[in-house]
Amino acid sequence: MHLRHTFEPLRLNCTVPEAEESVFSDPPLRCNPSNAVHPRPLRIVPSPLKLRVQGSRDVYEGQQGSLFGCAQDDPIRPNREDDSSPGVKQALFDESADAILLFNPSWDIVSVNAAAVRMFGCDEDQMVDTHVLQWIVERNRARHLTEARAFIDGHIASVSHGRTDEAGALRSDGSEFPVEVTKSKIALGERLMYAVTVRDITERLKVRDELSAALSSMRDSVCVADARGGLVRFNDSFLSFHRLKSRAECQMPLDELMELFDVTTLDGGPVAVDQRLIPRALNGESGSGVEFRVRRKDTGESWVGSYSFSPIRNKLGAIVGAVVTGRDVTNEKDILSALKHSRAELRRLVAGQQGAAEDERKRIARELHDDLQQTLAALRLNVASLEQQSSAVSPSASQAATAALALSDCAILSTRRMISGLRPQVLDDFGLTEAITSVLRAFGDRTAVGHAMEVLGDVEAEMPSEVATCLFRILQESLQNVEKHARADHVHIQLDLSDPDQVVLQIRDDGVGIRAADFLKRQSFGVLGMEERARALGGTLKVVPGSVSGTAVEAVVPLRAGGSIPAGRTNKMTAGKPK
Structure with a gap:
């Protein structure tokens, strides 16, 4: 990103060596008095000031300035005090929030801006005519000389060389502070002058350290990319998440790093490069819980990652980077898959048990119907005959026979109820609709609760016997709950057969209603049993x-x-009657 700002020509008094001397010699720390210098009026004609984001490993909202300009002799304004007046300097230098120091080939500072005065904690007069290296910590001076020699020897207009991991500058009180430095060349006819732009990065490093500490404490993988999609920051969990051995493996461009991996959706579909998370975040998207399967191409190791991603915006709302977090959820997925499989197996087991129970109910109901009920019917006939024969012979015997006949009738009715409770014959003979009608009729006679039934769709639709039995048992349990707990005046039953793929049974009453606490009762197995039947x-x-x-x-x-639905139990019946 480039920002351009132009200045009007301004005048500034500078000093330059009168004698031609090599700019490659190492100047002393203080200006050598033997180097005769004379004030010469100069007119600084700055070219446009370009501000650009440095290509560092951090994402920042600010800009690093680099100053370009040329100087010309100015015979009009020979007065140094006029050219160095605060208004002129403010107009020239205070456009930058960073400190700017102008110095000659002897490395003597000839002018500074207001930001430099604030940054170094001294008056302007204390900085002018001092050696530039005086404001650099001693342990870094040799390095700065080497870098400056390479810069001066080259043919580039500016260079940035700041070690952001150590203190680089000295304030007037001797305290150190970390800086980023950019040097720029200023043409002065055949001679050169130089400008140094200095940025105090104390707060930036503080934020960086706090961010690093926060990232290090996070168990999730975290990476930060710049606006170009380059990887600028990541934590140790990022390495372990991607099965990387060291941070050195992450020094390659992010595009090359991502070539180490195959990324697919959970169902195996490929994920295009522009659909990966950093490009999506740089396009303004954000999301969470996005799951991909990742595989190392070199080792074949694969895992499932759950990701969250978001763009990073500056104060103006522009996207300057992206952040992506990831968590390895392979174990959770395996556990969930095993749990689903276990639940499916349990439901098959429950379905099998319920099927076996229904088969046993059928067998007992047949035994009761074909054996006990027939025996009771024969016994009743014999008792009825005995009653007729004894009425004329012995009144007492006739009374006993009449009582026995009543008992046999009660036994037959009880047997019929047991058979109906075990397996209603009407369900097998006439289907679910007639079975519901029969149960409702008996329910109304027993409880005096009003009832209504509504059937939607094709009453002759095919229905597996397991489905009919399941719905019939759910209806029985629901009506028992209404009878015991609801204190209802009316029950409405709706059987919806309009969907060819499913059947819906609704039981609604107008009673006192059910509370959440009712589901937590230890004795409350009725609802649980209905749920398991359906599942x-x-x-x-x-x-x-x-x-x-x-x-x-x-x-x-x-x-x-x-x-x-258990295999082998797919005999068909209709909702109305068997086919």
Whole structure:
């Protein structure tokens, strides 16, 4: 990013060596008095000031300045005091928030801006005519001389060389502070002058250290990219997440680093480069819980990552970078997969047990019907005959026979109820609709609760017997709950057969309703049993308070055989009657 700002020609008094001397010689720390210098009026004609973001490993909102300009002899304003007046200097230098120091080939400072005065903590007069190296910590002076010699020997207009990991500058009180430095050349006819732009990065390093500490403490992988998509910061978890051995492996460009990996969706679909998270974040997208499968091309190791990503914006809202966090959820996925498999196996087991229980109910109901009930019927006939024969012979015997006849009738009725409770014959003979009608009729006679039934869709639709039995048992349990707890005046049953793939049974009452605490009772196995019946066939069951009052029970069960429906139990029946 380049920002351009131009200045009007300004005048500034500078000093230059009268004698031609090599700019490659190492100047002394203080200006050598033997180098005769004379004030010469100069006119500094700055070229446009370009501010640019340095290519560092950090993302910053500020800009690093580099000053370019040329100097010309100015015979008009020979007065140094006039040319160095505060107004002129402020107009020239204070456009930059960074410190700017102008110095000659002997490295003597000839002018500084207001930011430099504030940064170094001294008056302007204390800096002018001093050697530039006086304001650099002693341990770094040799390095700066070497870098400056390379800069002066080259043919480039400016260079930035700041070690941001150590203190580089000295204030007037002797305290050190870290800086970034940019040197620029200023043409003075055939001679050169130089400008140094200095930025105090104390706060930046503080933020960087705090960020580094925060990143190091995070267990999730975190990486920060700049506006070009380059990797600028990451934590140790980033290395372990990507199965990298050292930070040195991350020195390559991010594009090359990502070439080490295959990234796919969980179902195996490839993820295009522009659909990866850093490009998406740089395009303004953000998200969380995005899951990809990652595989190292060289080792074949793969894992599942859950990611969050977001753009980084500056104060003006412009996107200057992106941050992506990742967590290895492979174990969680494996555990979840095993849990789902275990649940599916458990439901198949429950379905098998329920099927076996229904088979046993059928067998017992047949035994009761074909054996006990027939025996009781024969016994009743014999008792009835005995009653007729004894009425004329012995009144007492006739009374005993009449009592025995009543008992046999009660026994037959009880047997019929047991058979119906075990397996209603009407369910097998006439289907679910007639079975519901029969149960509702008996419920109304027993409780005096009003009831209504509504059937939607094709009553002749095919229905697996397992589905019919499941819904019939859910209905039985729901009606028992209404009878025991609801204190309802009316029950409405709706059987929805309009969907060819599923059947929906709803039971709604106008009673006192169900509370959340009722589900937590240890004795409350009825709802749990209904849920397991529905889940065993791949369905769902919901028990919720009614829209106005009472309780609503809704069971949704798939009609298609297979899936969670046990194999081998797919005999078809209709909702109305068997085919």
